[in-house]
Amino acid sequence: MSQLTSLSRRTFLVGFGASAWAMSPMNALANQSVIVHRDPNCVCCSRWAEYMRQAGYIVSIEETKDMPAIRARLGVPAHIAGCHTAEIAGYVVEGHVPAAAIGRLLKERPQAIGLAVPGMPVGSPGMEGRKLVPYDVVLFDRSGVKPYMRFLGKDAVG
Helix, strand or coil: CHHHHHHHHHHHHHHHHHHHHHHCHHHHHCCCEEEEEECCCCHHHHHHHHHHHHCCCEEEEEECCCHHHHHHHHCCCHHHCCCCEEEECCEEEECCCCHHHHHHHHHHCCCCCEEECCCCCCCCCCCCCCCCCEEEEEEEECCEEEEEEEEECCEEEC
């Protein structure tokens, strides 16, 4: 009987652990659908999309030669334009934004249009290189842009 009780406890604990993981905030952020709008000639956009897949997101790619029209439709200011534009859970993600910043955005759900990494900083996801440069992720809405997180490569700093 003691062996049966032990097995039942073990089964319960394993089941409970799996249920807790499935309901955890980090897992809830993965399995989100991401639509990536990109120019068909851009290689780094494909690398960022693959990075997002590896982070657990479900990524689809829509190719277009008119990225300015996509950005205008989604409310991305021209001065923070990056390489590609993504849509996830009602937010816009512009450029090479790390998964950690997107996870924070989806967890906190601030009133905003989305996040951006202006330009194409070396070391950001999809722009890997030997020399990493610090770069900022900004939160933007119709009233402007404000700092959100700072990164070196894929790691948050500061």
